[in-house]
Amino acid sequence: MKRILTIFSLMFFTFAGFAQNDAAATALLDEVSAKTERYASLKIEFNMFVENLKDGKREQYKGSAAYKSGLYKLDIMGQIVFSDGKTNWTYLKDAEEVNITDNADNQEAMLNPQTLLKDYKSNFKVRYIADKFESNRPLVEIDLIPKTIENKKYTKITVKIDKTKKQIYSARYVGKDGVSYLIEIYKFVENPSLIDSEIKYSDAQFPDAEVIDMR
Numbered sequence: 001m002k003r004i005l006t007i008f009s010l011m012f013f014t015f016a017g018f019a020q021n022d023a024a025a026t027a028l029l030d031e032v033s034a035k036t037e038r039y040a041s042l043k044i045e046f047n048m049f050v051e052n053l054k055d056g057k058r059e060q061y062k063g064s065a066a067y068k069s070g071l072y073k074l075d076i077m078g079q080i081v082f083s084d085g086k087t088n089w090t091y092l093k094d095a096e097e098v099n100i101t102d103n104a105d106n107q108e109a110m111l112n113p114q115t116l117l118k119d120y121k122s123n124f125k126v127r128y129i130a131d132k133f134e135s136n137r138p139l140v141e142i143d144l145i146p147k148t149i150e151n152k153k154y155t156k157i158t159v160k161i162d163k164t165k166k167q168i169y170s171a172r173y174v175g176k177d178g179v180s181y182l183i184e185i186y187k188f189v190e191n192p193s194l195i196d197s198e199i200k201y202s203d204a205q206f207p208d209a210e211v212i213d214m215r
Contacts, residue, residue: 022127087102
């Protein structure tokens with residue numbers, strides 16, 4: 001699940017040959033970052049593909065995520081994760097169980113798309129890959145290479161950005177273990193009207209669940 005959260009920190013090609021394009025890619029990310037910081041709320045629906053290069057398997061899952069004023073909700077792979085930036089509540093649908101955990105600083109950054117895009121320059125090298133046209137959208141593909149890779153479980157995050165809407169269209173987390181996670185967003189709602197009860201955890205939402213406090 002942490003790998004999936006890494007991708008959402010975002011929810012949101014060679015240096016030598018494309019130095020100017022790298023600068024243009026960085027400028028585009030700056031625009032996306034500035035726009036993201038202005039969001040009061042955000043809601044997305046997406047397809048996630050888990051790709052295992054070792055055995056060639058590719059699995060698909062549907063999911064959704066929402067953000068509002070420090071509250072986050074992610075629904076994917078039989079789990080619903082709620083967070084207020086300090087505490088996480090993870091509802092396991094099959095087990096009918098809620099796990100409560102402290103939210104580490106890096107997890108807070110991963111859950112908050114505003115934080116990730118704000119700090120990407122200090123954490124990643126930006127590499128322009130190509131301009132593309134997919135799903136009737138003009139996209140720019142960009143690699144984000146972690147500046148410190150030794151302690152990371154991934155080698156890069158590849159994002160495709162709609163350069164007209166200034167929105168992230170997809171993100172691919174490339175794991176060192178040969179497993180990649182691809183998120184493709186098919187519904188992106190800026191500043192939706194969200195009430196707290198839609199994305200804030202409460203015991204009343206899951207009255208039959210066993211609550212396990214792991215803090």
